Amino acid sequence: DVKVTQSSRYLVKRxxxxxxxxxxxxxxxxxxxxxxxxxxxxxxxxxxxxDVKMKEKGDxxxxxxxxxxKKERFSLILESASTNQTSMYLCASSRYRSDGYTFGSGTxxxxx
Amino acid sequence: DAKTTQPNSMESNExxxxxxxxxxxxxxxTDYIHWYRQLPSQGPEYVIHGLTSNxxxxxxxxxxxxDRKSSTLILHRATLRDAAVYYCILRDVGSSNTxxxxxxxxxxxxxxx
Numbered sequence: 001d002v003k004v005t006q007s008s009r010y011l012v013k014r015x016x017x018x019x020x021x022x023x024x025x026x027x028x029x030x031x032x033x034x035x036x037x038x039x040x041x042x043x044x045x046x047x048x049x050x051d052v053k054m055k056e057k058g059d060x061x062x063x064x065x066x067x068x069x070k071k072e073r074f075s076l077i078l079e080s081a082s083t084n085q086t087s088m089y090l091c092a093s094s095r096y097r098s099d100g101y102t103f104g105s106g107t108x109x110x111x112x
Numbered sequence: 113d114a115k116t117t118q119p120n121s122m123e124s125n126e127x128x129x130x131x132x133x134x135x136x137x138x139x140x141x142t143d144y145i146h147w148y149r150q151l152p153s154q155g156p157e158y159v160i161h162g163l164t165s166n167x168x169x170x171x172x173x174x175x176x177x178x179d180r181k182s183s184t185l186i187l188h189r190a191t192l193r194d195a196a197v198y199y200c201i202l203r204d205v206g207s208s209n210t211x212x213x214x215x216x217x218x219x220x221x222x223x224x225x
């Protein structure tokens with residue numbers, strides 16, 4: 001069965017820390033995505049990548065950056081964590097643009 | 113991005129069919145219709161997708177109107193495990209797009225025993 005694995009299920013970080021959220025997929029997918037999900041706001045796209053070393057801004061990229069050095073790994077970086085970045089973060093991947101996405105289980109990040 | 117409209121919530125009885133509607137009157141020729149569902153405390157799960165013809169898989173069926181301005185996700189026999197938020201999303205795969213999914217608020221499906 002295909003899998004998208006997010007490195008942590010729960011994470012607590014302090015304000016100002018640099019935070020790395022890791023996502024690995026084992027399906028040789030070209031496209032990878034990072035979303036955050038907040039009550040009342042739904043899922044919002046932060047960044048996506050359709051190839052190694054390629055990245056595109058989503059709808060809410062401010063305060064975030066990404067890295068895709070290898071096809072299977074897509075990292076989300078919070079350069080200086082703030083309390084308004086407390087959220088559920090979801091990673092997803094797909095092979096082709098028309099295909100369905102496979103999502104990871106999510107990382108619930110709390111910034112204190 | 114073309115938008116979809118879904119009812120906020122629906123109820124169903126266990127073991128009965130469920131028809132979840134979605135309107136997408138501004139759909140373009142390169143938009144695929146995708147359905148996902150999200151159970152509590154989990155990431156979204158792909159259910160089904162289609163372009164023009166009706167589609168069936170082990171989870172559900174997707175009925176697409178002839179003019180493509182609406183679609184219906186059909187769960188043939190609802191179980192308690194089908195209680196979730198269901199998202200209908202248009203995925204534009206035109207040459208200038210990377211096919212990113214834009215999620216709306218979805219339909220919360222309650223299944224009663």
